[in-house]
Amino acid sequence: MSDYAIIEGSGFDAPDAAGELIGTPWGAPSAPVRRKDLGGREFLWLPRHGDRHSIPPHAINYRANLHALREAGANTVVAINTVGVITDRVAPGEILLPHELIDYTWGRAQSYFDGSDGEVRHLEFDPPFSSRLRELLLEAAGRSGVGCVDGGVYAVTQGPRLETAAEIDRLERDGADVVGMTAMPEAALAAELELDYASLCLAVNPAAGRGGGSIHANVARYQAAARANAFRILAALPGGMG
Ligand code: HPA
DSSP, X not given: OOSEEEEEOSSOOOOOSOOBOOOBTTBXXXXXXXXXXXXXXXXXXXXXXXXXXXXXXXXXXXXXXXXXXXXTTOSEEEEEEEEEEOSTTSOTTOEEEOSEEEEOOOSSOOOSOSSTTSOOOOOOOSSSSOHHHHXXXXXXXXXXXXXXXXXXXXXXXXXXXXXXXXXXHHHHHHTOSEEESSSTTHHHHHHHTTOEEEEEEEEEEEOTTSSSSOHHHHHHXXXXXXXXXXXXXXXXXXXOOO
């Protein structure tokens, strides 16, 4: 039984093992759940965009993904999310551990609490990320020597298109530091399943209208190194979450 699971979006590893395609009441997850060795510890690992990186953010079956990871034995989920940078809280190439989010997504299946069990249930979602897992990740970052910005507000947009400059200005007025497309409804679903969930945000580009040239070129420039640093943090997590 693995304690930790990773849901990853950025980068792409050719699958090196068959993994287990877990059926769920909510349909099929993005890919088989595989086991990944980091620093001598085994993690469950699921690529949220699928094995061929073919599922866009708004079409991901987030309910199936979280359910499958819990079925596979996860009680703790670290999400890796690539984001654009809005404020100077973080710079491209760095990693940020958000403490808050604002959800601008729409039309995604966003809850297990759909009334099918005859009950109306309202998730408490303050804070949206697990404080305990955030602490563990900050300590792991310290041990690994990888810089990690503590706290920030993640604006979750619908995608798959990138934002306009005016939309980014609005997100900044709302209080957002970074913008990405995948932390919701993932974080809320994890909370409904009582999984500890936190997000390591890979800051890979200045957001639209914030300079720095082509967003795609910046993603290509910064993503691989930031991802490798996220894995160094994960490898330094303590064993056993009990
Ligand atoms: N906007 C939205 N999502 C993103 C971005 C961005 O600038 N960069 C990486 N994911």
